[in-house]
Amino acid sequence: MLSRILVGIDGSTHADKAFEYATSLAKRFEESHLLIVNIFEKFATVGYSITAELQKDREEMLRKYLDRAKAMGLKSVDIREEEGSSAANQILEIAKRENIDTIVVGSRGQYLAEDFLLGSTSYKLAQSAKCALVIIR
């Protein structure tokens, strides 16, 4: 329990809060491993050059989060970036593959109108996660 923690980040403020929460857990559960994950949801209509640019931004964002986690004193932390048509499905796949026991995500992503209380990724994870899911607001 709480030995392998995954946090999903996407550049949103909710995801940043999720990162804070996940690192706080990882610090207290000292023997735990933290995996910081970003999923790029591929849309068929986005051109190659924009995709390449976004890719660079994502790598930089992940590296910054890795640096922050290390600066907080976390010893076992790693980053992962993957692409997929659904962030939730991709996170579930990684969680299974990596034997994750706790997934931490923000309640809503970057691109959701304020009217929606829960983003589609958090919603799908709430429905389908096989391990503990922490939704941060």
Add this chain to the structure above:
Amino acid sequence: MLSRILVGIDGSTHADKAFEYATSLAKRFEESHLLIVNIFEKFATVGYSITAELQKDREEMLRKYLDRAKAMGLKSVDIREEEGSSAANQILEIAKRENIDTIVVGSRGQYLAEDFLLGSTSYKLAQSAKCALVIIR
């Protein structure tokens, strides 16, 4: 963050796992307070005598959880039982009143068919919780 934890219990195995997770959090965040909550969802059709019997069962269940938490070495722990037409709304009210920062619940309650992956209480909490929500499977 993680200083006031609420766990919802209802006699289901999922709720029991939620209790295990919540106490594990409370142990690591030593300064935290754990509030063990049971909500009795009042149905208009249940008669008085059955309600009184259920009430006794609930009190006993809560006391057992309190004993377990204390046996685990938790110093600041309390129990609460309330009635309401919606467990989720009641939990949200208590969370607000008690300044809770993390709610822990099982993914589904006692009375849900196996087909449903997420119970209505967890679902409503995922939509409306103002603090961190942990859903346990």
